[in-house]
Amino acid sequence: MANTPHLSPKPRVLIVGGGYAGLTVARKLQKLVKDRGGVVTVVDPRPYMTYQPFLPEVVGGHIEARHAVVDLRTHLKHAEVVQGKVTRVSHENRTATVEGEDGAEFEIPYQDVVMTAGANTRTFPIEGLAEAGIGLKTIEEALALRNQILERIETAALMTDPAQRARALTFVLVGGGFAGVETIAEMEELIRTAISKNTRLAQSDARIVLVEAMGRIMPEVSAEQATEVVAHLESRGIEVLLNTSLSSAVDNELKLINMTDKSDAGTFFADTLVWTAGVAASGLARQTDFPVEERGRIEVTPTLQIADGAGGVLEGAWGCGDVCAVPDLTGDGPGGMCVPNAQHAGRQAKQLVANLLAVRFGEGAVEEYYHKSLGTVAGMGVGKGVGNPLGVQLKGIPAWLAHRGYHAMALPMLERKSRVVSGWIQELIWGVDTTQVKNLETPRNAFLEAAGGEPALGRFAKQAKQLTSK
Missing domain, CATH: 3.50.50.100 (FAD/NAD(P)-binding domain)
Known part of the structure; x- marks a missing residue:
């Protein structure tokens, strides 16, 4: 195993996953932990958080791709950001094994760990x-x-x-x-x-x-x-x-x-x-020594502390978001658990921060996570939508406005909100941009042609060649 890169020797709160829940935890903890002599470290393979509810609008061209992500280093100035993939977590040894961008592995020690590794696409064994x-x-x-x-x-x-x-x-x-x-x-x-x-x-x-x-x-x-x-x-x-x-x-x-x-x-x-x-909890959950339930999620208590498998909690172990089975105390969640969405992830993250501060630094009281769903709303193109926010059934323009309004508020960081909303305004003035960005699969082809090399074939060019050769 490679030597550990230069990281702070201070007591560490290690956040595994820089998605919506992980970024929220890091933002709220970074300065508080720093002021108390510790350090917050966020590990994620990507250097940014993706606001997944905006992905359909990126497809539709209503939002620029880079505006639907939040750069971790820009907004976590008081934390360490490690771009890498956590492959194992040993809470018994208080270490996480990380695979860096170069493939080398190293260990990061921690005092507290927060599991927010999110979820992956759930697939089935369908041939092709x-x-x-x-x-x-x-x-x-x-x-x-x-x-x-x-x-x-x-x-x-x-x-x-x-x-x-x-x-x-x-x-x-x-x-x-x-x-x-x-x-x-x-x-x-x-x-x-x-x-x-x-x-x-x-x-x-x-x-x-x-x-x-x-x-x-x-x-x-x-x-x-x-x-x-x-x-x-x-x-x-x-x-x-x-x-x-x-x-x-x-x-x-x-x-x-x-x-x-x-x-x-x-x-x-x-x-x-x-x-x-559908989605499935990150496979990392099974590469830990934490208890995991039948759907592959880490078991946590209503206080967002990771369960010890014997009715108690593990000291220094926390979790929330899609990778965890968080009890839904309202009784509305399927199987008694919170559904995996941004509405829960953001609120769970805030309660987790409060509880971690209470346990680690004696500040405040530990409380259970309780949130009654505000309802859901979906956008289906400009002026089209459906949903039931606050129990009110909406469709058409009202639902579309509710969808955009809610997610504009939920998107982290004011500068991101500004970029997204200004883009929406520009679209209303100038219409949808249908510009295609070409050759993303083969970006070096222009240079290869200039240098006298053989251009690479993209996916559809390969398919065409295969069809003509049959």
Whole structure:
């Protein structure tokens, strides 16, 4: 194991994960711990926090990709930021093993650890899915999906083979939860806008499909609202296939099955396959000596202290957010646990900070986390939305405004809020920007051509070459 990089020798609060919960904990603890002779250290593979509720709007082009992330070093001036991946946590030894950017491993000792490693995309063993699909958990995925949609439209406009054109202009999303509905709606708006600017294509050329294994979409809203959303999506030309699942995606040939009777539900080709069928707690949870429940989440108590597996808590061990099973004392959460969303993560982080200060420095009293959900709201393109904030059922413009208003407030840092809101204002004045950023997969091709080298092939160029060689 490599030598530990130069880090502060002071008593450390180690925050594993710089996502929404981790950033919130770090922001509120960094100066307080520093003033008390300690140091806060945040470890994350990425140097920024991604505000995931804005990823569909990045796809739609309403928000610039860099505005949906918060740079850790810029906003954690009183903390240490380590860009690396925590691979193991040994609370018995009070150390975390970190893999750096160069692949070398080193250990970071700590006094207190806060587990906020978040969640990953949940997938199933579907043949071909890993090669054909793309998720929507990172800013890189959102930006890549947006550019892929625009690239497929431009390329299809020059195609003469009807089958290849249909494949390029077929866009499929699997997963009808909040993220899936928001994303497919933003995709549809982007696709229609881009096609309207291309005289060689007609709107009828595009096929947009939403696949959901359950008998309804968006379990977070009422059944009536879910039915209305399906009707709304269908009115925009989106095919909504309920009780339907993806069984294969080999070579981008999508095979669907009916979940009711397991019969064939259709087969077709699609170059764009988006997967938003749920999330799973970070696999890091199982690489610790903390108790983990059946869904792979670290067990924590209502005070956000990690359980010891015997009815008590582990001293110096804390956790919140998607990687943890946090009891929902309101009784509303599925299985008695809080749902994994930003609304809970941010509030849990604040309560965790207060409780850690109470235990470590004797400041204040330890309290249990309790939060009654404020409801949910989804944006589905400019002027479109659905939700039930504070129990009030909204749709259309009121829901869209509630969606943007809430998330503008929830987005950390005033400068980020300013950039996002000013972008929204610019869009209302000038319209949606459908500029495609080309060659992100092969950024050196221009230089290679200038230097007389052989340009690299991107994904679709490779597919075309394979098809012509058959």
